[in-house]
Amino acid sequence: MVGGSDMYRQQILDHYKSPRNYGEMEDPTFTHVGENPMCGDTIEMQVQLDDDEEAIEYVAFQGDGCAISQASASMLSEKLQGMTIEELQELDRDDVVDMLGVDISPMRIKCAVLAEKVAQDGADIYFGELDVDKTTTEDDD
Secondary structure, eight states: OHHHHHHHHHHHHHHHHSOTTBSOOSSOSEEEEEEETTTTEEEEEEEEEOTTSSBEEEEEEEEEOOHHHHHHHHHHHHHHTTOBHHHHHHOOHHHHHHHHTSOOOTTTHHHHHHHHHHHHHHHHHHTTSOOOSSEESTTOO
16 A cells, blocks of 8 residues: 555645645634644644534634644644534544544654644533643643
8 A cells, every 4th residue: 555655645745735724713613722742743723613503614723843733733624624513522543544544653643633632622622521721642642
């Protein structure tokens, strides 16, 4: 599957160099920030929910970090649009790795899942189920 992984590597580089949905949203329903201290990645996810607050209408992100973290945030910002909050909460590390399409080393997995964790925690905070200022992958195994 060398050809396939090359194609996915190109996709990651494309999302890193030309991130989708990068920037600030005018009036997000919620915003949340997270970091991966090991790598120095930071990501802020901004999410606009529909009027019923059940589905994601739009996602924007800002951040800085390695190609994996930024490409993952870019790809996730596209994938989340149209998802329900419930579907967001059901995402896990395997979904993110599948989305990226390449094997992620244990050292890089925290880079890959940062955006997912930030979006999930942001939703939990918005709906009153979590009380943290910032998400971190520091204690994530």
